[in-house]
Amino acid sequence: MTGLDAAPLSDVLLRLLVAVALGALVGLEREHSESGGSFAGSRTFPLFALYGALVAAFFPEALPVALAVLVVPLTAAYAAKVWFERDIGLTTLTAALVTTVLGAATMHSWRGVLVAVVVGGAVTVLLSAKDPVHEFVDQIDETERRASAKFVLVVLVVLPALPDRSLPALYGLNPRFVWLMVVFVTGLGFAAYLLGRVLGPERGIAVTGVVGGFVSSTATTVSMAEKATQNPALHHVCAFAVVTASIVMFPRALVEVAVVNPRLAPSVAVPLGAMTVVGAAAAVALYWRSATDEAVEVEEVKNPFRLRPALAFGAVFAAVLLVSESANEWFGASGVYATAFVSGLADVDAMTITLSRLAAEGAVSRSVATTGIVVAAISNTFVKVALAWLLGTRRLGWLVTVVLGAVVASGVVLLAV
Incomplete structure (x- = not known):
C-alpha cells in the first residue's frame, strides 16, 4: 500500500505528466548541448523521470535499488562516450540521475511536486548557463x-x-x-x-x-x-x-x-x-x-x-x-x-x-x-x-x-x- 492508493486517478496522472514534462525540459536542453546530445536527449530524459515516478508510485521501498540498477546502463553509456568521443564530462550523467529523482519526488506529495518543479527549473538554467558560468x-x-x-x-x-x-x-x-x-x-x-x-x-x-x-x-x-x-x-x-x-x-x-x-x-x-x-x-x-x-x-x-x-x-x-x-x-x-x-x-x-x-x-x-x-x-x-x-x-x-x-x-x- 502506498500513499497514492487513496488518491484519485486524475491526481496520479497529473503528477506523472509533471514528471515527464520536467524530464522533457532537461532533455531539450541536453539535446542542444554539445556534449549531452549523443548521450541522452529529448526522448531519454522524459523516460528517466517517468522511470523514477513509476517506481516511487508503486514500489517506493525499491527506489534505491532502482537507482542503482539505472547506474549500470548509464555507466556503460558513459564509458562508450569517453571511448569514442574523448569527452569525460559528468554533467549529463549527473543530470540523468537528478531527473530520475525529480520524477520520484513528484509522486511523494504535492509539496514534492512543487520542489521538483523549482529544482527542475534551476537545473535547466544551470545546465544552459555553461559558458557564462565558466567565464x-x-x-x-x-x-x-x-x-x-x-x-x-x-x-x-x-x-x-x-x-x-x-x-x-x-x-x-x-x-x-x-x-x-x-x-x-x-x-x-x-x-x-x-x-x-x-x-x-x-x-x-x-x-x-x-x-x-x-x-x-x-x-x-x-x-x-x-x-x-x-x-x-x-x-x-x-x-x-x-x-x-x-x-x-x-x-x-x-x-x-x-x-x-x-x-x-x-x-x-x-x-x-x-x-x-x-x-x-x-x-x-x-x-x-x-x-x-x-x-x-x-x-x-x-x-x-x-x-x-x-x-x-x-x-x-x-x-x-x-x-x-x-x-x-x-x-x-x-x-x-x-x-x-x-x-x-x-x-x-x-x-x-x-x-x-x-x-x-x-x-x-x-x-x-x-x-x-x-x-x-x-x-x-x-x-x-x-x-x-x-x-x-x-x-x-x-x-x-x-x-x-x-x-x-x-x-x-x-x-x-
Missing part, C-alpha cells in the same frame, strides 16, 4: 578564491559547533544566532557581488548603483564622490549612483526583517517602501538629467566573503544587540532610538536585525522596532550626504542633499502619522 569562474583571481574558500570553510565548521542557546558568559547572547546573521548578511552582499562580476566592469550606471547598494552603499558613495571631484561634469551621473545605492539599502533592510521576523515586515514595509519610492522617483529624474551614461566601476567594492570583515560585523552586531537590550530596559523607547541613530551611522544591518529579533521575542513593541529601524536608515542616509559634501563637489553635495533630504522627510512624515 565567470575564469574572472575570479586566486586571492578571491582563497578568501571565499576560507569563509565557507569557517561557516561550515564554526556554525554547527556553536551552541544554540543563550550563554550567561556572553551576557545572554546566542552564539549560533549571531553567527547565522553574519552569514546571512554576508550572503546578501555576495549575491549582489556575483551579479556585478557577471555583468562586468562595463555595466551601466543604474546597475552600478544597485549592486553597490547591496554590497556597500558607503563604498559606492565614496567612489562616486571621488569621480565627481576628478570630473565635475559627471555630478549628475555620480549623484544618481549615490542615490540609487542609498535607496537600495531600504529594500535590503526589508529583506532582513522578513527573514528574522516576518510579522514585523508589513509594519516596516510602509515607511521603507515610501522612502524607496520617493528615492526611486528622484533617481529617475537625475538619470534623465545626466548628460551621459558612462560606465562606472566601484573599485572599493570587494568580495564580501572575507573572514575579517565578517568577524567585525559579528562583533558590531553582538554589541548592538546587547546595547539595545540594555537601553530598552533602562530608558525605554528613547534609549532604543538613540542606539539606533548611533548604530546607523556605521551600519544599518546590525540594528535592523537586532530590533527584528527583539520584536520577535516581545522585548520591544512593533512600533518601537519599526521606528528604530527607520531611524537607523535615516542616520545612515545622513552619512551618505556628509560623504558627498566632504569628498565630492559642491554640486554633488547639493544634489544628494536635496534628493536624500526628500527621502528622509517622507520617512519622518510616515513615522509621525
Whole structure:
C-alpha cells in the first residue's frame, strides 16, 4: 500500500505528466548541448523521470535499488562516450540521475511536486548557463578564491559547533544566532557581488548603483564622490549612483526583517517602501538629467566573503544587540532610538536585525522596532550626504542633499502619522 492508493486517478496522472514534462525540459536542453546530445536527449530524459515516478508510485521501498540498477546502463553509456568521443564530462550523467529523482519526488506529495518543479527549473538554467558560468569562474583571481574558500570553510565548521542557546558568559547572547546573521548578511552582499562580476566592469550606471547598494552603499558613495571631484561634469551621473545605492539599502533592510521576523515586515514595509519610492522617483529624474551614461566601476567594492570583515560585523552586531537590550530596559523607547541613530551611522544591518529579533521575542513593541529601524536608515542616509559634501563637489553635495533630504522627510512624515 502506498500513499497514492487513496488518491484519485486524475491526481496520479497529473503528477506523472509533471514528471515527464520536467524530464522533457532537461532533455531539450541536453539535446542542444554539445556534449549531452549523443548521450541522452529529448526522448531519454522524459523516460528517466517517468522511470523514477513509476517506481516511487508503486514500489517506493525499491527506489534505491532502482537507482542503482539505472547506474549500470548509464555507466556503460558513459564509458562508450569517453571511448569514442574523448569527452569525460559528468554533467549529463549527473543530470540523468537528478531527473530520475525529480520524477520520484513528484509522486511523494504535492509539496514534492512543487520542489521538483523549482529544482527542475534551476537545473535547466544551470545546465544552459555553461559558458557564462565558466567565464565567470575564469574572472575570479586566486586571492578571491582563497578568501571565499576560507569563509565557507569557517561557516561550515564554526556554525554547527556553536551552541544554540543563550550563554550567561556572553551576557545572554546566542552564539549560533549571531553567527547565522553574519552569514546571512554576508550572503546578501555576495549575491549582489556575483551579479556585478557577471555583468562586468562595463555595466551601466543604474546597475552600478544597485549592486553597490547591496554590497556597500558607503563604498559606492565614496567612489562616486571621488569621480565627481576628478570630473565635475559627471555630478549628475555620480549623484544618481549615490542615490540609487542609498535607496537600495531600504529594500535590503526589508529583506532582513522578513527573514528574522516576518510579522514585523508589513509594519516596516510602509515607511521603507515610501522612502524607496520617493528615492526611486528622484533617481529617475537625475538619470534623465545626466548628460551621459558612462560606465562606472566601484573599485572599493570587494568580495564580501572575507573572514575579517565578517568577524567585525559579528562583533558590531553582538554589541548592538546587547546595547539595545540594555537601553530598552533602562530608558525605554528613547534609549532604543538613540542606539539606533548611533548604530546607523556605521551600519544599518546590525540594528535592523537586532530590533527584528527583539520584536520577535516581545522585548520591544512593533512600533518601537519599526521606528528604530527607520531611524537607523535615516542616520545612515545622513552619512551618505556628509560623504558627498566632504569628498565630492559642491554640486554633488547639493544634489544628494536635496534628493536624500526628500527621502528622509517622507520617512519622518510616515513615522509621525
